[in-house]
């Protein structure tokens with residue numbers, strides 16, 4: 001995605017996007033940032049990781065030259081976001097740092113026009129980029145793939161986990177942060193307790209999405225993880241973190257937001273399998289539990305999908 005030109009690193013495919021569509025913000029997943037809202041999902045091609053289980057390898061692990069890319073400048077994307085009734089734009093699918101100058105420029109124009117931006121990221125970047133990420137995105141979900149260097153070396157094909165942990169610590173202080181951990185049974189399920197402890201040591205209110213990974217790409221032959229075994233491991237962590245979610249299977253009851261103090265369901269969601277979570281109803285009073293008054297960590301307010309978000313409006317085509 002980059003080449004060297006007169007001593008500078010430049011993008012080969014600026015403002016080039018492979019994925020582009022409207023989705024529920026919960027499906028990305030973000031459960032504590034503008035819940036219920038419509039997001040314009042954006043992705044490009046390429047990745048700085050080589051996760052052996054990657055489900056997006058068809059765009060992330062191929063030469064970007066072989067992928068369909070649509071060229072859309074920031075103004076055009078923002079118009080499309082407004083026309084589709086989207087409250088925000090979220091970069092997911094592959095890694096944002098591979099399209100970084102384009103995303104920085106998009107973020108700047110989006111800010112001027114009052115549209116929020118978010119992203120999913122593997123968290124493997126320099127401190128300078130961590131700082132720029134916090135400037136560009138008002139909400140970020142970092143994938144914490146395991147808690148040990150061996151896993152990162154063997155299954156992700158990078159040298160160390162340390163940059164990911166460092167960047168999580170920085171972003172927890174500088175933006176709205178959620179964390180996702182894909183679980184592959186037998187390979188990283190043993191890291192569930194240490195991952196929960198690490199997140200809690202940063203901030204016990206960080207929402208943690210545990211994802212039942214169905215391996216693809218080079219690990220197609222691995223078994224799908226046992227739902228019961230992961231549930232058991234997660235129940236043991238509930239005293240560490242306020243919000244633990246578990247999804248990627250139909251009918252998960254772990255996708256609701258529940259008051260950590262009194263147990264009342266505050267945001268009801270449904271998981272239809274895959275990344276298909278969406279919110280159905282919100283029972284919050286402002287940002288507080290109506291039963292016990294506990295404040296919920298939330299960026300923005302819950303928005304009904306049909307009603308649209310703050311930016312949705314008169315020009316919506318829905």
Ligand code: SF4
Pocket residue numbers: 047048049050051053054055056057060093094095122
């Ligand atoms: S970080 Fe995500 S997109 Fe990149 S290789 Fe890993 S799973 Fe695929």
